[in-house]
Amino acid sequence: MANILIINGSPIAPSRTGALMGYCADFIQRQWHTTTTVRIDVRELDPVELTHGRFDGGSIMAAAALVGEAEGIILGTPVYKNSFAGVLKAFLDILPQGAFSGKVVLPIVLGGAAAHALAIDYALLPVFAALNAYHTLHGVFLIENQVELLDGRLSSFTAPEAEHRIDAALEQFILAVRRTRI
16 A cells, blocks of 8 residues: 655635645545555644754654655645745654655646746755655646635636646556656
């Protein structure tokens, strides 16, 4: 059984990013029945532990343990000021060096304009490298208005290619995690 961790880096709830991470979890469960999917919503971690770098705090230690147990990580974040969410940055900064070692990572980013797609290459990938990710898949960028919410859950994709790109990336993610298990 594979352990998949979904990290929602959005600082607000409900959010399009959170809804999209729920979609990813449902997709993984439908496509790969012999998997365990766990989710971390970074906004729910203890804010004092995050802001003070308390890596020995209870919520941080529990989240770091989930990272350690994961074989694959899907990480979603909105883009603010051309970079990923600060609460997610605080969480990634507090993880031990090599926390992503041996793991397949899929970044999924939502932004207000196409120019925000660069946040994957220029902001997230260097952090994943510093955390020693085994294999980072090509990230998926969606413009916020391509994801519609209803009662805090993803109700639809407003652009068919958006759903296709997410589904294709998730299929590649599953294949990559399976390859690391051989």
